[in-house]
Amino acid sequence: MELDYDRLVALRKQSAAWRLLTASNAALMLSFFNKVFVEQGARSIAGAELVERLDDELFALNERLGQGTFPKSAKAYLDDWSALENGWLRKYYPPDSDEPHFDATAAVEKAISWIRSLEERSFVGTESRLNTIFDLLRQMTFGAETDPDARLAELTRRRHEIDQEIERVEAGEVDVLDSAGLRDRYQQVTATAYGLLADFREVEANFRDLDRDLRSKIAAWDGAKAELLDEVLGSRESIAESDQGRTFQAFYDFLLAPSRQDELKTLLAEVETMEAIGEPDPRMRRMPRDWLEAAERTQATVRQLSDQLRRFLDDQVRSEDRRVPRTSCRPAGSSRPGWRASWSSPSRRARVWDGGSWTGSSPAPPTRSASSRRARPSLWSPCTSCSVRKPRSGCRNCGRSRSGWRGGRSASSAGTTT
Incomplete structure (x- = not known):
């Protein structure tokens, strides 16, 4: 920058x-x-x-x-x-x-x-950081090498160095780090550990920024839904497949391995017993646990953002579907009984006021054809004596029972007469 x-x-x-x-x-x-x-x-x-x-x-x-x-x-x-x-x-x-x-x-x-x-340091180590630079450069060049012969040459070189070191140890020549070298390396370990723990909040914030960018892209999308799905779910900018996501997942898998956790705890315990480093950092004892908790929290955030993004995408698709006008699925020219003309039919014309009268025809209300209607018995019938429409339970005007009504039951079928 x-x-x-x-x-x-x-x-x-x-x-x-x-x-x-x-x-x-x-x-x-x-x-x-x-x-x-x-x-x-x-x-x-x-x-x-x-x-x-x-x-x-x-x-x-x-x-x-x-x-x-x-x-x-x-x-x-x-x-x-x-x-x-x-x-x-x-x-x-x-x-x-x-x-x-x-x-x-x-x-x-x-x-x-x-x-x-800004704090002044009584001891500033440089050797370990230079070794770290060389190690990282070797990892990069060896990891990007595609030539099998070149890889074999590098592995052979490493094996030769290990064989030479084994011979020196067998001969009684043991190279031991002095106190300055131990303090230098321990200082770099603590600084890297604190920096890694602090980076988790920035990683989490980057995931949220990526989720916000994807939501903005979905909200402003004006193309086909299939292209949107390919863009969001198959793009390198998706949360899980981004560079940030792949790097974090590799770290999380590496830290989550039980063998790595046991090795890390064992190494920290051995380093704390060394006299050369003096008073060890108390936070380094629980640093693996803090890493794991921070990584699990970040992983939970990634899952939550992915679920929210999926629901947001579903809501956008449903909202688009609701804006699409519905059309009749009945074939044109169908004469099925009980169906009326489609509301989008050209024969449906609105009435227009021409200044003196209404012109045009109003749409007919939804009706059923005669063949589709069922005959229902009337709950009201006129009385044969007073011709007043009363319920079938009996005429309250003249007191005549339902057996004497038109359309009612006959006296013989009723079983009683009045």
Whole structure:
């Protein structure tokens, strides 16, 4: 990235980490975020718990620095820090909870990492980092080599080096790292471990940005649905198949292997017993667990975003289907009994007011043909005496029973006469 003037001006306006470092309460935010989200490794905290912890922090600072140093309430500070224009805390609602939760953003990790880099170090190692550069370059060149002869030559070289080392060990010549080399390598291990844990929040944020871009593409799509499916589900920009997704999945599979976990714990335990490194970093003991928890959280976020994207795509397709006008499936010219003319028929003309009278014909209401109607017995019949339409249960006007009605039962069939 070029650090020219215009680029830096734009970065100062857009970067949430830069805004955090220049904020009026930067010391309060950085100390509180570092204590809760970095040192303690919290990835998600309920709103009520975070308000309580911040309230205790504000009370202690106001008691020491004087009342009114931080006049706002803890909830007001959290609302300001999680506002869209700031972007230092992510406020969200988990699927199984109606209480807001908070998590630090990648900008917080970047700001804290930059603050840590300002501290003076009594020992700065360089040898291990140079060895790391050579190892990475060898991995890249060997991993991209397609010539079998070249691969065999490299493997033969490695075997020759291992054979020479075995011969030296058998002869009693053992090369041991000195204290400076051990401290150099341990310093690089801790820095890489912290950086990897901090990168998980940025990886998660990149997944959300990718999901947001895909939603925007789906909402603005004006082509065929088949092309949209190919573009979203088969594209390299899909969440699971992106470069970010494939790299994270490879790391997650590597870390999830039981043999790798056991080896990592064993190596950390052995390193902590070395006298050359002095006091070991206490967080390194639980670093594998923090990695695994952060990776599982990121993996859950990827699954959730993929499910939400699938539902969003289904909703877009259903919305498009509802906009398509329905047409009659009856063949043209069909004379099936009980069917009326289609509403889109050319014979259906609206009535128009020409200034003096209505012209045109109004559409006929939906009717059934005579062959499709069933004859239903009338519930009302006229009385033979008074000719008043009364219910079939009896005439309340003249008292005559139903047996004397027209259309009613006869006296013999009724069994009684009145």
